[in-house]
Amino acid sequence: MGVTRVKIFVVGLSHKTAPVELRERVSLGEAEVRHVLTQLRDSRTVLESVVVSTCNRLEVYGLGPSARAGSDFALSAVAHLTGVDRDLLKRYAYVREGEDAVRHAMRVACGLDSVVFGETQILGQVRDAYQLSLEEGATGSVLNRLFREVIHVGKRAQTETSIGREAVSVSYAAVQLARKVLGELRDKQVVVIGAGHMAGLAARHFAAHQPKSLLIFNRTLERAQALAAEVGGDARPLDEVGLAEALIRADVVLSAIGRGRYVVTQEMVANAMTSRRGRPLVILDIAVPRDVDPEVSRWTSAYLYDVDDLEGVVAANLEERARQEAAVEAMIDESVRAFSRWLAEQEVVPVIAALHQRGEAIEREVMASLVRKLPHLSERDQKVIHKHMMSIVHQLLREPVKNVKELSLQSGDPGYAETLAALFGLEPETGHNRVRVEWGQGSSYAADAARRPALS
DSSP states (O other), X not given: OOEEEEEEEEEXXXXXXXXXXXXXXXXXXXXXXXXXXXXXXXXXXXXXXXXXXXXXXXXXXXXESOHHHHHHHHHHHHHHHHOOOHHHHHHHOEEEEHHXXXXXXXXXXXXXXXXXXXXXXXXXXXXXXXXXXXXXXXXOHHHXXXXXXXXXXXHHHHHHSGGGSSOOSHHHHHHHHHHHHHOOOTTOEEEEEOOXXXXXXXXXXXXXXXXXEEEEEESSHHHHHHHHHHHTOEEEEOOHHHHHHHHHHOSEEEEOOOOSSOSBOHHHHHHHHHHHTTOOEEEEEOOSSOSBOGGGGGSTTEEEEEGGGOTTTTGGGGHHHHHTHHHHHHHHHHHHHHHHHHHHHHHHHHHHHHHHHHHHHHHHHHHHHHHHHOTTOOHHHHHHHHHHHHHHHHHHHHHHHHHHHHHHHHHOOTHHHHHHHHHHTOOOOOSSOEEEEOOTTOEEEESOOSOOOOOO
């Protein structure tokens, strides 16, 4: 009975380990995520995989014989696709194995590892990432079970605690920052660039503060019109002339497109500033890759903030959510134990099934022999004898099966199931070589222990 020993791992970069300059270079769109999943799926190094790519993190969850080899292969796939040097990625990446990787996935889905503590967008992003992996055939029984548990605990965190009841997100943090700089927004003119998910959230949060005007710019005018109708704003096609004119009048500009080129350029802001006569302009760039030329911040009246500036913006608003962290961590502990029990069951269940099959096979052989030797037995007598013989088999097996199952689930040690299989000469039917997920306490470490360099 062949056994392949594997580990669950995650390798990634996030706002905690890598600056926005690097994160935007490895921010993957759907097509790029599918490409990486295909590379991982077709390798022998990573047996199952899920890729989570957001503006603040890129993480590859995998199952493979070696966490280090799997993480190296995943980083190589990302490096090859994006053109970023693999060694540079390794210097900013983290790797978690076993229980640490499982717990990390659950903390991410619950919003405990986000820029804005407790934000709820990430759960949908994790769910979408898992769905992509399913579509690409890149995941399997282990990560399927894990991500179902991850999504389950993420939902619990949102519905059973106050951590998910308020609309706190990067978009919300950006709006709060604008209010912090400018005060109330009732007499302010707001420009939102984009009509996607992040821009839509921001527009709704801005609308809640009833600004003087709210303009939605987007390349696809129909989407801008739909969002504008929802929030009581006005839609505009995204072109340089129209946007440049809007910059002259705007008090707040928020951009959330992330197409890889600057939508708001230094020249556009410079021209606007000559007409604004020192009136402050708050520019919120929540896109990755960034939409706004960083050189814009050279103007004293232009206040530019990107996603890295948002981490502490709403700390005062998140005190209650911070109090809920212990409750969410307790839910995560419960889900980690549930997943650990499931892993243990994958070892013991086939052995128990094989033991019952062996007992039933012996009963059938003995019953057939008995009928041959006692041909006068009626059909009713045979049924009575069969019933009692099966009762003997089940009673004999009940205690050893119960004890092996309990010991295996409590300890997570597959040795009990292996001993039972050896004692009875069992060969559990799995249809293929068995995969054993090594668990333990897990571990976390940097992908590269070298000192992380400053990015040029």
